[in-house]
Amino acid sequence: MPREPGSKVSATVESPPPTIPAMELAVEAEGLVKQYRGRGGTVDAVRGVDLRVGVGEVFGFLGPNGAGKSTTVRMLTTLMSVTSGTARVTGIDVMADPDAARRRIGVALQEAGLDPRQTGRELLVLQARLFGSSAAQAAARAQDLLELVDLVDAADRRIKGYSGGMKRRLDLASALVHEPEVLFLDEPTTGLDPASRLTVWEEMRRINARGTTVFLTTQYLEEADQLCDRLAIIDGGLIVREGTPAELKAELRQRRGLHVDPTLDEVFLDATGRTRERLAGEVREVSA
Amino acid sequence: MSTVQQASLLGGRALREALRTPDSSIPTLLIPLFFLVVNVGQAGKIFPSSSTSFLEGQSYAAFQLPSSLLLAASFGTAALYLVEDIEGGYFDKLRAAPVSRSALVLGRLMAEAAKSVVITAILVVLALPFGISIASGPLGFLLLLVLTSLWGVVFAGFMQLIALKTRSAAATNSGGLVFFPLLFLTPNFVPRELLTRPMELAATFNPVTYVMEALRSLILRDLAWAPLARGFAVLAVLGAVMLALNVRLIRSYD
Numbered sequence: 280m281p282r283e284p285g286s287k288v289s290a291t292v293e294s295p296p297p298t299i300p301a302m303e304l305a306v307e308a309e310g311l312v313k314q315y316r317g318r319g320g321t322v323d324a325v326r327g328v329d330l331r332v333g334v335g336e337v338f339g340f341l342g343p344n345g346a347g348k349s350t351t352v353r354m355l356t357t358l359m360s361v362t363s364g365t366a367r368v369t370g371i372d373v374m375a376d377p378d379a380a381r382r383r384i385g386v387a388l389q390e391a392g393l394d395p396r397q398t399g400r401e402l403l404v405l406q407a408r409l410f411g412s413s414a415a416q417a418a419a420r421a422q423d424l425l426e427l428v429d430l431v432d433a434a435d436r437r438i439k440g441y442s443g444g445m446k447r448r449l450d451l452a453s454a455l456v457h458e459p460e461v462l463f464l465d466e467p468t469t470g471l472d473p474a475s476r477l478t479v480w481e482e483m484r485r486i487n488a489r490g491t492t493v494f495l496t497t498q499y500l501e502e503a504d505q506l507c508d509r510l511a512i513i514d515g516g517l518i519v520r521e522g523t524p525a526e527l528k529a530e531l532r533q534r535r536g537l538h539v540d541p542t543l544d545e546v547f548l549d550a551t552g553r554t555r556e557r558l559a560g561e562v563r564e565v566s567a
Numbered sequence: 568m569s570t571v572q573q574a575s576l577l578g579g580r581a582l583r584e585a586l587r588t589p590d591s592s593i594p595t596l597l598i599p600l601f602f603l604v605v606n607v608g609q610a611g612k613i614f615p616s617s618s619t620s621f622l623e624g625q626s627y628a629a630f631q632l633p634s635s636l637l638l639a640a641s642f643g644t645a646a647l648y649l650v651e652d653i654e655g656g657y658f659d660k661l662r663a664a665p666v667s668r669s670a671l672v673l674g675r676l677m678a679e680a681a682k683s684v685v686i687t688a689i690l691v692v693l694a695l696p697f698g699i700s701i702a703s704g705p706l707g708f709l710l711l712l713v714l715t716s717l718w719g720v721v722f723a724g725f726m727q728l729i730a731l732k733t734r735s736a737a738a739t740n741s742g743g744l745v746f747f748p749l750l751f752l753t754p755n756f757v758p759r760e761l762l763t764r765p766m767e768l769a770a771t772f773n774p775v776t777y778v779m780e781a782l783r784s785l786i787l788r789d790l791a792w793a794p795l796a797r798g799f800a801v802l803a804v805l806g807a808v809m810l811a812l813n814v815r816l817i818r819s820y821d
Contacts, residue, residue: 358659359821378665386663392656396587397580408576409664411568437587453660 444475577674724809
């Protein structure tokens with residue numbers, strides 16, 4: 280039986296989703312709400328998001344344009360005020376102590392936010408200094424990160440001349456200067472060619488293997504399927520699905536009585552009440 | 568790390584940015600020089616130094632120089648770079664760091680002060696062939712640099728407010744045009760007492776008047792503390808207001 284779009288489905292129908300002990304949570308949100316006051320009245324960008332991400336997970340956060348993904352990430356990363364609800368990263372309330380939260384998280388947002396007039400090395404050194412490193416520590420950390428993201432040869436060139444893939448890798452490196460416990464990546468591969476995308480995936484896996492929790496928003500379902508331990512789908516400012524990719528596929532298969540596992544694309548379309556035809560022709564304003 | 572250390576790091580980056588875009592400094596030098604040449608060319612003969620008491624024996628160019636110095640300090644390029652940071656996403660990267668919100672706005676203002684000192688010094692040197700000398704001597708020249716750069720900080724602070732509020736290069740650029748009415752509602756061509764009554768009233772309520780008179784006193788006379796005190800007082804009040812508004816806006820920036 281088709282389910283009402285927007286109604287929340289837990290991934291496992293037979294048994295509840297595995298609970299994560301409170302001590303091991305890297306990211307936790309309860310009733311997170313964001314309202315904007317615009318000329319046309321109040322806009323509810325996020326309408327009550329509950330999230331629990333375990334330490335060491337790669338957590339995928341999916342949703343159509345304008346669903347509230349970036350707004351949620353901006354609230355979790357202290358870049359945007361919270362209208363109501365609570366958000367914690369590594370147990371720290373992001374509103375009560377934003378600087379403590381900032382020391383524990385790394386952020387790489389949509390459209391790699393870099394200063395084109397600095398060199399890659401200068402950007403990393405400045406970022407490390409702003410996180411409290413001495414000049415010598417910052418220089419050493421910048422060198423390590425340039426090696427990590429394979430940008431040593433381009434380190435002393437201005438960022439203006441970097442390719443899209445190089446900018447993404449540098450952005451990723453700049454989010455890692457202070458060895459964060461949680462890394463927020465907002466659509467890190469949007470606009471990249473397939474080779475650059477694979478390189479970013481490799482970096483993400485390597486970073487996660489070192490113990491960093493990764494909170495990834497993406498519009499590429501294949502990416503989520505490949506990289507994420509668990510994921511949530513947001514639509515209209517509410518979480519409508521949550522679970523591991525396998526659990527979400529199994530739930531849809533069982534509910535629809537399918538003979539084979541559906542793809543994550545089909546899970547996404549089912550969760551958001553969209554059809555392939557509608558998606559192809561859809562133009563929505565991105566509010567965050 | 569203290570707010571001042573953080574602001575210094577960000578100010579250093581802003582200065583590097585300015586050094587790497589020298590093209591943006593060319594209008595800052597040429598346009599004020601253009602106004603100096605044109606204004607002196609148009610009104611210089613009306614006010615010969617031999618028979619014009621308010622020139623204190625100097626050329627009319629000396630009387631006009633403060634207008635050009637204030638114009639050069641009022642380009643507010645810091646705010647345009649800030650809009651670029653906002654539009655490009657780098658500002659969010661800085662905001663995601665555990666940096667004092669005040670340092671985020673102070674860094675650029677510190678860089679603007681340093682840039683204003685250099686540009687003012689260059690303009691004074693370029694103005695020397697017009698027969699200008701700084702009558703108040705080396706200390707006066709130093710005070711002239713400080714006064715002009717403080718005005719540069721105040722105006723850049725005003726432009727940053729527009730940048731943070733609108734996040735638009737077009738709106739920020741347009742906001743900078745506010746300086747032109749402020750510049751012309753001053754004793755720009757003649758001392759305040761020679762203005763018509765309505766213009767004199769407008770000039771009296773215009774804070775730029777007091778900065779201009781302080782600069783003019785340093786160029787035309789020996790150190791005169793009364794106009795200097797008024798100039799610095801106006802800058803202190805405006806500076807405090809701009810800084811408070813900038814910090815308030817950055818703290819509520821979403």
